[in-house]
Amino acid sequence: MAATVDSPETRIYLDHGATSWPKPPGVIEAVANGLTVLAANPGRGAYRFALDTSRAIHSARRDVATFLGVADTHDLSFQPGCTQAMNLVLLGLLVPGDRVVACSMEHNAVARPLNALAARGVEVVVVDADEAGVVDADEVEAVVAAGRTRAVVCQHAGNVTGAIQPIPDLGDIAHANGALLLVDGAQAGGHLPVDLGRLGADAWACSGHKGLLGPQGVGVLYLAPTCEPAELVSGGTGGGSSEDPLQPLARPERYEAGTPNTPGILGLGASVRFLSEHAEELRSHEAVLVRQLHEGILDLDGFSVLGPSLGAPRVPIVSVVHDRISADRLAFALDRRYGVAARAGLHCAPWAHRTLGTVDAGALRFGLGYGNTPDDVGTVLNALRELVGELT
Numbered sequence: 090m091a092a093t094v095d096s097p098e099t100r101i102y103l104d105h106g107a108t109s110w111p112k113p114p115g116v117i118e119a120v121a122n123g124l125t126v127l128a129a130n131p132g133r134g135a136y137r138f139a140l141d142t143s144r145a146i147h148s149a150r151r152d153v154a155t156f157l158g159v160a161d162t163h164d165l166s167f168q169p170g171c172t173q174a175m176n177l178v179l180l181g182l183l184v185p186g187d188r189v190v191a192c193s194m195e196h197n198a199v200a201r202p203l204n205a206l207a208a209r210g211v212e213v214v215v216v217d218a219d220e221a222g223v224v225d226a227d228e229v230e231a232v233v234a235a236g237r238t239r240a241v242v243c244q245h246a247g248n249v250t251g252a253i254q255p256i257p258d259l260g261d262i263a264h265a266n267g268a269l270l271l272v273d274g275a276q277a278g279g280h281l282p283v284d285l286g287r288l289g290a291d292a293w294a295c296s297g298h299k300g301l302l303g304p305q306g307v308g309v310l311y312l313a314p315t316c317e318p319a320e321l322v323s324g325g326t327g328g329g330s331s332e333d334p335l336q337p338l339a340r341p342e343r344y345e346a347g348t349p350n351t352p353g354i355l356g357l358g359a360s361v362r363f364l365s366e367h368a369e370e371l372r373s374h375e376a377v378l379v380r381q382l383h384e385g386i387l388d389l390d391g392f393s394v395l396g397p398s399l400g401a402p403r404v405p406i407v408s409v410v411h412d413r414i415s416a417d418r419l420a421f422a423l424d425r426r427y428g429v430a431a432r433a434g435l436h437c438a439p440w441a442h443r444t445l446g447t448v449d450a451g452a453l454r455f456g457l458g459y460g461n462t463p464d465d466v467g468t469v470l471n472a473l474r475e476l477v478g479e480l481t
């Protein structure tokens with residue numbers, strides 16, 4: 090699929106794990122619409138301008154819910170992002186004395202609130218993933234059953250390895266032990282088929298701007314009826330002001346205090362409508378590119394690829410380390426000399442890098458996605474070959 094927008098600095102964008110770019114057709118127009126035609130404050134006034142905006146938000150919520158297999162739109166709230174959503178779930182649910190079991194690959198959006206909760210008296214038990222970055226369901230089961238566990242928290246897919254976690258199994262394990270399963274879906278939404286009605290997650294959060302291809306500043310949080318965290322923020326919801334001194338408990342209003350990000354939500358509605366038609370095509374396209382990149386890197390001198398082995402399931406993230414050249418140096422040269430945007434470092438996931446043994450130097454991450462082509466991958470492989478020749 091060809092990129093529709095170009096920037097003078099970046100010819101080849103390979104940081105889709107951080108955010109997707111360019112956005113698919115219709116997204117920019119929908120965002121602009123949220124600032125022009127559907128720009129009143131939704132859910133507040135009863136004049137037509139406001140009602141039209143409310144209806145547009147309702148349509149976006151319905152389209153996102155349909156795409157993710159959420160039967161009741163009340164269970165889906167719009168959030169500023171996955172970070173905010175995971176903070177809401179963790180901080181709104183867990184109290185001192187609770188026990189939570191987490192996977193060692195978690196991003197800081199989960200690890201930091203867990204660390205904060207641990208300091209307040211929540212018992213946080215971390216289960217190490219294997220060298221592919223995948224947590225073993227049997228190990229999780231043993232740890233969950235070893236105490237009174239309130240929740241299991243796990244990423245759906247890894248932002249360092251692209252590895253896919255056994256979420257349905259973890260759901261069964263959590264539920265058999267009276268616990269909830271809370272899932273960070275930031276790297277899964279759009280890249281994997283997600284049916285939240287069947288997945289087994291009691292909470293599932295996702296950024297809108299990564300695989301869902303929407304704008305930054307918006308994300309989604311699904312909460313099954315089994316999961317009712319306290320709200321993190323209270324404030325205006327557009328109704329109930331006379332009778333409710335506290336935040337109303339009705340969903341999704343409980344979790345959406347304040348004026349919503351209308352342009353972002355409408356942009357996300359448009360990107361999800363695009364994905365509803367094209368997701369499968371995009372996934373196969375990305376899988377071909379991932380294989381081409383993974384195979385090509387294995388042919389180069391000194392590189393290893395983190396995470397699942399060649400051909401094993403993964404979302405379109407390929408992180409690499411070289412045995413003599415630092416990830417920083419490679420990323421810098423790729424950008425300045427070849428116009429390739431890729432991210433070096435710890436990717437906000439020190440737990441994951443510690444698990445993989447790469448916490449000291451980090452890795453170079455290629456996040457493939459919408460707009461990338463086999464030629465892009467060929468250019469990157471040639472560039473890496475040249476750099477290895479020069480820098481070693």
Ligand code: PMP
Pocket residue numbers: 106107169170171172173196198244246247248273275276296297308437
């Ligand atoms: N979890 C994972 C696995 C991620 O990759 C990211 C984004 N890097 C987040 C959470 C946080 O998402 P956001 O920055 O959109 O809030």
